[in-house]
Amino acid sequence: MTDNAANSGHEAANPTASRQQDTPGALDGVRVLDLSRVLAGPWSTQILADLGAEVIKIERPGAGDDTRSWGPPFVQRQDGSCDAAYYFVANRNKRSVALDISQPEGQAAVRQLAASAHVLVENFKVGGLAAYGLDYDSLKAINPALVYCSVTGFGQSGPYAPRAGYDFLIQGMSGLMSITGQPDGGPGAEPVKVGVATADLSAGLYATIGILAALRHAERTGEGQHLDISLLDCQVSLLANQAQNYLASGQPPRRLGNAHPNVVPYQVFAVADGLLILAVxxxxxxxxxxxxxxxxxxxxxxxxxxxxxxxxxxxxxxxxxxxxxxxxxxxxxxxxxxxxxxPCGPINTLDEVFADPHIRARNMAITMPLDEGGGTLPLVANPLRLSRTPPSYRMPPPGLGEHTLEVLAQIERNPAQYLTTDSE
Missing domain, CATH: 3.30.1540.10 (formyl-coa transferase, domain 3)
Structure with missing residues (x-):
């Protein structure tokens, strides 16, 4: 099946995604250097990769992205190595390069890669990369057109800037948990976090939007810029009508369970055989x-x-x-x-979601070849539907350091000089 067919919505459910891109993607020719890990940054760079960008993922030798160990469940490759399922959700279409950036050789390699990159994404603590000469000002001197995106918990400024930011903390600090959960006085009444890392994911989406805008500016002017993406900022923005309700009224919204603060009836009701969402x-x-x-x-x-x-x-x-x-x-x-x-509907479990005829018709589950040994990997598809430049699925999420020699050979005749013992 071709990539266009995989996104047409007319093919059989759960298609096997092609490793090749039949037509140039929307971001074909854009090189992204990905120094991020966990979810927010990788989520953004995977979107860019799905749209055709070349993404080089820089990982710590011997350990790699933190999420490689965030299991079970784990996915095993033909060579016996395995990574947590969590890792596979945000790292397809990337090449993995294992570099120790605490060493001069690793820093030199990143600088050489950044010299020809259009975008760099990182989620180190504020100022963390300056010690290695890999901060925006240092790399701007090498590549003035570089779009440099920093994703942190609290941003590059403000009293909380030095803090580490995790999704759960951000959901609480942003006010999201104050409006999520059963009302006070009822059974199970307490603030509740959303079941996925919504602060991370929203930051990844905003980062992608910002990167695309900055690329357009760089294309027109030759001038790059520094993007300051804060998980807390992004999650506060996603409070949307709830935040506006407070700003307009001065009254903090209260938890309503599954009810809506501005629309009635718009909630879950018990029916004869279970639960139903009614959304009037x-x-x-x-x-x-x-x-x-x-x-x-x-x-x-x-x-x-x-x-x-x-x-x-x-x-x-x-x-x-x-x-x-x-x-x-x-x-x-x-x-x-x-x-x-x-409008009304059921509350599906995930097995029901992926068995749903509409989800299947929209090809929201794909299968990619995992490795040359014949293994396969089920993945959630990119939801973007572009009629001319649809997302493509060219490479499965890579093994740690799988492409180190291949990528470094492009910038140095003797790539082994960049490798530490752990990454060889």
Whole structure:
């Protein structure tokens, strides 16, 4: 199957992704030097790689990216080496080079690679790379057009800048956990983190947006720049309407469980055989829901006729709706409400997600060759759908230092001089 077909949405589910790129990607010709690890930085560089950029991942000899050990589960290669599944989520389409940047030889190699790079991504502590001569100012002197992206927990300035930042801490400090979880006074009432590393992932996405903007500027002017991406900044920005609600009202939002602060009814309800999400987004949908539920008079009740009124009278309305929804099965509700144009749906487990006919039709799970020994690797696909330059899947996530000699041979006739004992 070609890469275009893999992104068309018309092929069989779970396709085997090609190792070759049939047509140039949108970022073909862009070289990215990836000095980041764990998730936020690698998430960004994998997006760039999927879009055609050449990404060279610099790793510590003998250890590599921290996430290689963040298991179980682990994925074993044909040569017997194994890495945690976590590592595979953000490192495809990259080449791994093992370099000890604490040594002069490793620093020299990174500088030579940076001289021909368009982008460098790093997530060291603030000032951490200056000791090695690999900070923005040092590399700018070598390559003035370099787009240098620093991803940290708290940014390059401010009182918290020196601190290490982890996703869990950021979810708490950003206010996200204060609005996530069951309401005070109810069973299980406490702030709850989101089940994936949303602060890391949002920082990775914002980093990608910033990099693309900076590349456009460099293309026009020949001038690079330093991007300062903070996990805390990014997560605060993703508070969106909740943050704006506070800024407009002065009242900190409270935890509502699965309910919505601005829209009612927009939450989880118990049905006869489980749980159902009902997401009524406007008054017309509420009228149609009431008709399907056999209570059309509710939509005419002044307490519920408008969304603002429903928010004001939330408790009374939800108490009325609970027994109505509990009287029928989830499948029954989904069938009738979908036909009526009322948004609703199930709460799927991940096995149900990847068995879902729509997810399968969209080819959101792919399979890549893991190594030359014939092993295969299932991966989540890139969700971008570009009609002319779709993402491609050229190389599986690399083994530690798999491409060290290959990459260094491009900058030095004797690449062995850069290698420490641990990386050979």
């Amino acid at each position: 987004g406007n008054d017309g949908q509420f009228q149609r829901f009431c008709a399907e539920a056999g209570v059309p008079e509710l939509a005419r009740d002044p307490r519920y006729a408008s969304n603002a009124a429903r928010v004001e009278n939330r408790d009374a309305l939800i108490a009325t709706l609970r027994p109505l929804l509990a009287a029928r099965t989830g499948a029954d509700w989904i069938a009738c409400l979908e036909a009526a144009g009322v």
